[in-house]
Amino acid sequence: MDDRAAVIAANDRFYRAFEARDLEAMSRVWSCTDGDACIHPGWEPVYGSEAVMEAWAGIFSTGMPMKFLVSDVVVQLLGDLARVHNVENIRFGDGEPIGRVAVTHLFIRRPSGWRLVLHHGSPIAAENEATPRAREPEYH
Amino acid sequence: MDDRAAVIAANDRFYRAFEARDLEAMSRVWSCTDGDACIHPGWEPVYGSEAVMEAWAGIFSTGMPMKFLVSDVVVQLLGDLARVHNVENIRFGDGEPIGRVAVTHLFIRRPSGWRLVLHHGSPIAAENEATPRAREPEYH
Numbered sequence: 001m002d003d004r005a006a007v008i009a010a011n012d013r014f015y016r017a018f019e020a021r022d023l024e025a026m027s028r029v030w031s032c033t034d035g036d037a038c039i040h041p042g043w044e045p046v047y048g049s050e051a052v053m054e055a056w057a058g059i060f061s062t063g064m065p066m067k068f069l070v071s072d073v074v075v076q077l078l079g080d081l082a083r084v085h086n087v088e089n090i091r092f093g094d095g096e097p098i099g100r101v102a103v104t105h106l107f108i109r110r111p112s113g114w115r116l117v118l119h120h121g122s123p124i125a126a127e128n129e130a131t132p133r134a135r136e137p138e139y140h
Numbered sequence: 141m142d143d144r145a146a147v148i149a150a151n152d153r154f155y156r157a158f159e160a161r162d163l164e165a166m167s168r169v170w171s172c173t174d175g176d177a178c179i180h181p182g183w184e185p186v187y188g189s190e191a192v193m194e195a196w197a198g199i200f201s202t203g204m205p206m207k208f209l210v211s212d213v214v215v216q217l218l219g220d221l222a223r224v225h226n227v228e229n230i231r232f233g234d235g236e237p238i239g240r241v242a243v244t245h246l247f248i249r250r251p252s253g254w255r256l257v258l259h260h261g262s263p264i265a266a267e268n269e270a271t272p273r274a275r276e277p278e279y280h
Binding site: 035037039041042043044045047072074076078079080081083085087102104106108118120121122123124125 | 181183221227246258260261263
């Protein structure tokens with residue numbers, strides 16, 4: 001698998017862990033270092049693996065399970081780092097879509113594979129949904 | 141100036157350009173490549189230097205000038221990349237604070253200095269303002 005495909009696979013594992021509310025699978029997605037950072041929609045930044053995983057535990061234990069249709073995926077390889085942007089099209093269970101979130105993911109290359117060091121999600125306001133969609137940037 | 145100080149100086153130039161609504165100064169902050177990406181609060185992602193600068197031109201030409209008190213600055217050096225998180229405490233002109241935005245910045249090292257390739261800002265909901273503040277992560 002080439003780097004780009006490996007990064008996309010790691011990005012997919014993030015969403016499968018999120019949908020399954022599987023804390024162990026989610027921890028395997030992350031680098032699990034003090035450099036981990038997470039900014040959930042509406043939240044202050046959360047720093048460090050322990051706090052990041054605590055936040056996921058909280059999210060997984062409340063509310064309804066969410067499903068994600070991931071669109072507008074843009075991958076940029078930057079040596080041992082990879083940046084992914086995508087849009088989360090979210091619904092609760094099998095219900096209607098409840099909103100869209102613009103995401104930045106930053107992965108770092110580890111001997112064991114690409115690991116997440118940043119998740120930053122921000123709600124897309126309904127009135128902005130007609131703005132131009134993602135296109136693939138050139139690699140540096 | 142060491143890398144960390146140079147990154148913080150580049151981050152500060154971003155906010156001075158933003159406050160001054162100075163499009164030329166803002167363009168000097170960015171890498172100005174197709175890899176540039178910007179996610180403003182509530183927006184879809186915007187990709188590529190041309191679209192990113194068009195978006196800034198739009199922001200600078202409407203509404204009231206904003207002032208930024210930047211807090212909770214966290215810098216992480218990752219080789220030729222640097223990640224900055226901070227919180228923008230925003231007010232219009234000399235008025236009262238109007239809100240806080242959690243930010244991810246990604247800078248890339250160029251011969252001319254550190255240049256911005258990503259700005260991602262997301263509003264912090266008022267009810268979340270009591271959550272723990274930033275602490276410095278360990279370097280990788």
